[in-house]
Amino acid sequence: MTLTSTEPLSTTTFAVNPDDQESLARIADELVGDGHDKVDSPAWIRSAAAAWQEAPVGLRKRMDAFQRDSGKTGSLLVTGLPVAEHLLGDTPMVSGSVTRDATVPAALLMLLASGLGTPVAFLAEKSGALAQNVVPVPGSEEFQGNEGSVPLTLHNENAFHRHRPDHVLLLCLRADHDRVAGLRTACLREALRLLDQQDRSALFREEFVTAPPPSFGGSDQVTSPHALLSGAREDPDVVVDFAATTPTTPRAQAAMAQLRAALTRTARTVRLAPGDLAVVDNRVALHGRTAFRPRYDGRDRWLMRAFSLRDFRRSRDHRPNDGHVLVR
Helix, strand or coil: CEEECCCCHHHCEEECCHHHHHHHHHHHHHHHCCCCCECCCHHHHHHHHHHHCCCCHHHHHHHHHHHHCCCCCCEEEEECCCCCHHHCCCCCCCCCCECCECCHHHHHHHHHHHHHCEEEEECCCHHHCCCEEECCCCCCCCCCCCCCCCCEEEECCCCCCCCCCCEEEEEEEECCCCCCCCEEEEEHHHHHHHCCHHHHHHHCCCCEEECCCHHHCCCCCCCCCECCEECCCCCCEECCECCCEEECCHHHHHHHHHHHHHHHHHCEEEECCCCCEEEEECCCEEEEECCCCCCCCCCCCEEEEEEEECCHHHHHHHCHHHCCEECC
């Protein structure tokens, strides 16, 4: 893990100690069981949620504190999770890659996602899998999404969606060859002070539209006009995808440019190592990625991603049979 930041590391990271690593490894092994369980099974997800209660107390306390208040950075780095890179197979290289079988990394990811809320997925993206592989795909280098390797623009995850995730979790299984790929995060709480009152007011106006990202199939449908900021004026939520959000007035265009500049100026970069988990509060923070060069040799960068909702009930009309997949 390499961090570029002006803030003391202790306030944005939580290191799992060796004893707790052993405990988490045991819990994950028990969840994996005989290897025939499926991550997307409702019964398995319930087991993962119950197993979270057996996780080390220090980790549970830190995650509880983060979901209550994600701080001025809106992100948390958990290091030292028991990911054994040497036991992994080749990094997947296919579009839409997911992990359906219960594996130790998937179990760790679902444990932490359950600690923040309830794991969810979207049917139109990655076929609705709860554990999604973020890997470079040959031919998709320029893709503005999880399969590309060019710089990924700062964005809120699924900014177009009414029930976008509250938290995004990214677990590193394997770093890129050159150790240059950096996860970028930027929090509105740090950027807001750089915006004048006129721009702040404009960002609260419903003068922006957002299209779905390419990972949802490249739909040309956009949202109804919406604001980029909402909620408390002194600590608002933010929803924007700088690759997919379009201002509809000159005033909105100017304000959005200032917001982008402020977020870029305050952004932080972390280069994840195996066993690092980045958690992003999708309500107040954006994320992106720096460029890297994949080799497509089976040892490329491999992250595993999950989404979590705090208020699971709120999306009930989008989830058939009260499942974990939003179908619209």
